[in-house]
Amino acid sequence: MTTQNPMLVTASAWLLFLAFVGYVAATLFYASGFIGGRISQGAKFAKVGNWATNAHAAGVLFHAAAIIARWQGAGHWPTSNMYEFIGFMAFTSMLAFQVINRIFRMHLLGALVSPTGVFLMAYSYVFPPKVAPLVPALKSYWLPIHVSLAALGEGFFAVAFGAALLYLLRVRGLELAARDEVAATASGPLPATPTTLSREERQAPWERVWGQRAMEVLFYGMSVMLGFTLLALILRYSGFQWIFDTATYHLPPIIGPLGEAVGSKGSLLGLPLPLVEAPTWMRGKHMNTMLYSLVLGGLIYGFVRAFLTKGPVGDWLARRVSGDSETLDEISYRAVAIGYPVFTLGGLIFAMLWAKEAWGDYWFWDPKETWALIAWLTYTAYLHLRISRGWGGRRAAWVAVLGFGVILFTLIGVNLLIVGVHSYAGGDL
Amino acid sequence: MRLAAAKCEGCGAAVPEGGSFCPACGRSQGTAERPRQVQSGWTAFVDRAWDFFASTRVATVLIILLALGSVAGSLVEQEHLYQDWRLPDMYYPDRYGPFWGRLYMALGLTHAYTSIWYVTLVLLVVVSLIICSLHRLIPLHRTLVKPQVWKLSHFIRRQEVTGETAGTLDGMESSLRKRGFKVVRDRECLYADRGRISRYGPYIIHIGLLLVAFSAMGKALPAMNQVRDVWVPDGQTVKVPETDFAITNHKFTMELYPSGAPSRFATDAAVVKGGQEVARQTIEVNHPLRYEGWDIYQASWREEPGIAHVAVVDSGGRPVATLPVDLRNPAAEYAVTDTVKLVVQSYFHDFVVDSATNQPTNASFEVKNPVLLADFVESATGKTVGKAALLVLGQTPPIFEGAYRLEVQKVETRWYTALKLHKDHTVPFMYFGLFVVMLGMVITFFWFHWQIWVREESGRLLLGARAYKNKFGLKQEVRRLLGTDSGEGKIA
Numbered sequence: 001m002t003t004q005n006p007m008l009v010t011a012s013a014w015l016l017f018l019a020f021v022g023y024v025a026a027t028l029f030y031a032s033g034f035i036g037g038r039i040s041q042g043a044k045f046a047k048v049g050n051w052a053t054n055a056h057a058a059g060v061l062f063h064a065a066a067i068i069a070r071w072q073g074a075g076h077w078p079t080s081n082m083y084e085f086i087g088f089m090a091f092t093s094m095l096a097f098q099v100i101n102r103i104f105r106m107h108l109l110g111a112l113v114s115p116t117g118v119f120l121m122a123y124s125y126v127f128p129p130k131v132a133p134l135v136p137a138l139k140s141y142w143l144p145i146h147v148s149l150a151a152l153g154e155g156f157f158a159v160a161f162g163a164a165l166l167y168l169l170r171v172r173g174l175e176l177a178a179r180d181e182v183a184a185t186a187s188g189p190l191p192a193t194p195t196t197l198s199r200e201e202r203q204a205p206w207e208r209v210w211g212q213r214a215m216e217v218l219f220y221g222m223s224v225m226l227g228f229t230l231l232a233l234i235l236r237y238s239g240f241q242w243i244f245d246t247a248t249y250h251l252p253p254i255i256g257p258l259g260e261a262v263g264s265k266g267s268l269l270g271l272p273l274p275l276v277e278a279p280t281w282m283r284g285k286h287m288n289t290m291l292y293s294l295v296l297g298g299l300i301y302g303f304v305r306a307f308l309t310k311g312p313v314g315d316w317l318a319r320r321v322s323g324d325s326e327t328l329d330e331i332s333y334r335a336v337a338i339g340y341p342v343f344t345l346g347g348l349i350f351a352m353l354w355a356k357e358a359w360g361d362y363w364f365w366d367p368k369e370t371w372a373l374i375a376w377l378t379y380t381a382y383l384h385l386r387i388s389r390g391w392g393g394r395r396a397a398w399v400a401v402l403g404f405g406v407i408l409f410t411l412i413g414v415n416l417l418i419v420g421v422h423s424y425a426g427g428d429l
Numbered sequence: 430m431r432l433a434a435a436k437c438e439g440c441g442a443a444v445p446e447g448g449s450f451c452p453a454c455g456r457s458q459g460t461a462e463r464p465r466q467v468q469s470g471w472t473a474f475v476d477r478a479w480d481f482f483a484s485t486r487v488a489t490v491l492i493i494l495l496a497l498g499s500v501a502g503s504l505v506e507q508e509h510l511y512q513d514w515r516l517p518d519m520y521y522p523d524r525y526g527p528f529w530g531r532l533y534m535a536l537g538l539t540h541a542y543t544s545i546w547y548v549t550l551v552l553l554v555v556v557s558l559i560i561c562s563l564h565r566l567i568p569l570h571r572t573l574v575k576p577q578v579w580k581l582s583h584f585i586r587r588q589e590v591t592g593e594t595a596g597t598l599d600g601m602e603s604s605l606r607k608r609g610f611k612v613v614r615d616r617e618c619l620y621a622d623r624g625r626i627s628r629y630g631p632y633i634i635h636i637g638l639l640l641v642a643f644s645a646m647g648k649a650l651p652a653m654n655q656v657r658d659v660w661v662p663d664g665q666t667v668k669v670p671e672t673d674f675a676i677t678n679h680k681f682t683m684e685l686y687p688s689g690a691p692s693r694f695a696t697d698a699a700v701v702k703g704g705q706e707v708a709r710q711t712i713e714v715n716h717p718l719r720y721e722g723w724d725i726y727q728a729s730w731r732e733e734p735g736i737a738h739v740a741v742v743d744s745g746g747r748p749v750a751t752l753p754v755d756l757r758n759p760a761a762e763y764a765v766t767d768t769v770k771l772v773v774q775s776y777f778h779d780f781v782v783d784s785a786t787n788q789p790t791n792a793s794f795e796v797k798n799p800v801l802l803a804d805f806v807e808s809a810t811g812k813t814v815g816k817a818a819l820l821v822l823g824q825t826p827p828i829f830e831g832a833y834r835l836e837v838q839k840v841e842t843r844w845y846t847a848l849k850l851h852k853d854h855t856v857p858f859m860y861f862g863l864f865v866v867m868l869g870m871v872i873t874f875f876w877f878h879w880q881i882w883v884r885e886e887s888g889r890l891l892l893g894a895r896a897y898k899n900k901f902g903l904k905q906e907v908r909r910l911l912g913t914d915s916g917e918g919k920i921a
Contacts, residue, residue: 103901104901132690133686133690134692135691136691136713136715137715139714140715330901334899337898338874341867344866344867344870345867349866349867352859357717360717360726361851361853364510365503365507365510365541365542367503370499370502370503371503374496377492377493381492384489384492387485391489414503
């Protein structure tokens with residue numbers, strides 16, 4: 001039924017690699033343009049930003065070609081498994097960045113968003129890239145429409161996340177700079193918040209206590225995802241395995257599958273394997289991988305904090321981020337304002353129409369659907385925060401950051417942690 | 430004598446005679462103009478409730494609470510989604526442990542989205558949607574239709590985008606009109622706006638969301654949403670419960686990929702009404718059959734041992750006859766020869782010996798371990814000439830007494846298709862609601878409302894503009910209006 005063309009699939013892999021190179025080059029150009037511009041005070045590196053944008057655009061074109069080649073090669077629209085979907089999501093994020101960059105031209109944003117695309121692509125290689133034939137449920141014209149449009153909306157949310165994070169860092173940087181200035185000129189107690197910031201940019205009471213910590217947790221979370229990706233990529237090609245009846249582990253099984261005796265796989269460094277049995281509510285294998293990722297993420301974060309930034313990572317970055325905070329806020333809002341209707345149509349409305357056609361009801365409260373709704377509610381809250389006087393600015397930016405976390409959980413977490421009717425989209429980790 | 434000063438209605442401080450406001454607390458005096466001051470407890474309550482729900486902050490908090498409530502429900506397996514035959518009372522204590530299982534059930538977390546707290550939250554959001562919209566829409570409409578045109582220069586200078594140029598109001602009016610602005614003038618001032626409809630967008634979304642919410646609630650009403658499940662074996666017709674039609678499964682097909690994964694499920698199905706086929710179509714996943722408001726879906730399938738071809742073998746090892754035994758529903762007796770028949774004494778489709786009663790019984794509803802116990806009887810006299818027991822799917826040697834024994838030659842598989850029937854009257858309303866939501870979103874996010882005030886002052890035009898979205902676009906628009914790029918006006 002589906003004719004496959006292996007040559008096109010191979011071509012697609014090479015095009016994808018070129019796209020990857022484009023994004024990496026763009027990341028380096030954006031970063032060097034920004035850092036070089038800062039050091040030389042704008043005298044040099046003025047053109048590097050344009051090179052970056054061109055490299056990025058070339059990456060997007062290669063990526064589009066790769067998607068078309070795989071579509072033709074596999075015989076179906078390439079959003080049918082996690083490998084394809086995460087790659088597609090990387091594409092839509094980069095496309096969204098191109099759109100936003102046409103309007104605002106902020107190279108600093110590119111320095112943050114391009115590596116997000118690089119990361120997403122690296123993450124997609126965690127999943128088996130084999131072309132698998134479609135299960136009957138996915139054979140519908142809704143597959144390209146629903147998934148692509150939802151991913152496009154999510155791509156804009158990724159850009160909004162980048163801009164919101166930069167906004168939070170920038171405002172924090174202004175706050176720190178003002179505080180330093182006060183400390184340099186006057187003695188006595190420091191004001192908690194400098195008065196040069198607008199009302200929206202000033203810290204809310206909770207933020208005074210939790211803001212810095214939340215930022216560090218965010219960077220730790222990013223380290224965990226990075227650690228997880230590295231780990232998974234290394235494992236895929238290392239070939240270690242511990243075989244249980246219900247699952248095959250590629251990492252030493254500290255948390256064994258449900259029903260496996262402790263110590264049934266010998267021991268490692270004197271510790272019995274598995275060390276504990278998985279609880280009923282989560283698959284042992286996923287929990288095991290998560291444990292390793294949390295530890296590795298902690299190591300990465302700890303290394304950066306101890307040797308690179310020598311203190312809180314957020315504050316270190318905040319002192320180095322420049323740009324107009326208002327523009328960053330505006331970028332974040334515009335990205336949401338484009339992504340929100342697209343996501344509503346693709347991620348919710350078309351999903352409902354498809355569900356009605358495939359399963360008989362437009363809404364099941366299946367975990368994936370529910371989490372799409374939660375993501376939608378989060379961005380709805382963001383839009384309402386912005387129009388509530390005094391709740392815009394920082395609060396809204398935090399919600400935009402959180403919103404992208406919800407999106408990532410909807411796409412990845414739900415598949416790995418919760419099993420539902422979308423479970424065919426799950427990968428083997 | 431001086432008249433006694435009145436007392437403030439709010440704080441009780443003395444208010445000078447004829448004073449409209451309290452000097453202490455600033456509250457306006459005089460009940461005639463302020464009907465809200467003379468209130469019964471009830472109207473005061475309604476007033477407060479109105480103000481509460483009209484707040485954007487309250488709406489935001491409700492949205493966040495709804496999101497958190499939805500999270501809770503996604504973490505516990507829901508009653509309508511778990512795949513187990515047991516009832517919730519038995520299932521959850523086993524799934525999550527006796528304490529947590531019962532706690533989740535008590536908190537309604539096992540049916541979170543129909544639980545009292547979730548429905549209450551949704552209702553609060555609905556109330557907030559209605560009141561927020563009413564509270565803002567009418568004043569907004571008034572200011573959009575009858576804007577204040579005459580403005581002080583100090584107001585104009587305070588706008589997001591401001592500029593100055595030489596020229597006349599007439600010239601500005603015509604260039605604004607050319608650019609698609611609606612223009613109103615008042616003395617030395619001018620007001621122009623474009624994309625006004627964008628401001629109504631959020632309220633259109635809200636109306637759409639209310640339609641969606643009401644459609645979803647309508648589903649709970651009796652007869653609005655009907656669901657039936659039928660299992661139809663190949664080649665048979667099954668009546669759909671509580672309807673006037675039946676469904677025939679002409680043939681169920683499952684196709685596989687070379688890897689063994691399924692590629693297609695399909696049922697060649699027909700709707701039968703009054704003995705006549707009124708509709709026939711191949712039902713597939715993603716391709717339901719539609720008939721008189723019913724949507725008929727391919728939901729699942731099952732195969733089970735269907736008909737066993739049982740050979741009757743005599744003592745010489747010669748087969749005497751072959752009997753087709755329906756393992757779901759065997760006949761009471763089968764003719765073996767002209768003189769002998771096989772009389773079924775007992776039959777179990779999933780044989781097991783109940784440990785409590787020590788009696789044979791069925792372990793499940795499925796045909797898993799069919800066991801047939803039968804007698805060979807002379808047709809003419811009714812005399813039992815032999816006995817046989819047959820484990821249809823087992824490899825055990827035949828158990829028999831007398832001249833005949835039973836041997837299974839082959840077992841035909843019987844395919845069942847599971848069809849799900851839905852008749853949901855709320856669907857058109859839901860879809861219309863979704864359409865309105867989407868329309869509102871397009872209007873809200875892809876149209877921009879730009880307002881421009883212009884004031885003529887000593888031969889120069891002072892311009893101030895405000896954007897509800899897309900400030901950058903507005904800046905460019907003002908640039909074009911003022912001719913900044915050709916060096917005429919300047920923009921701040």
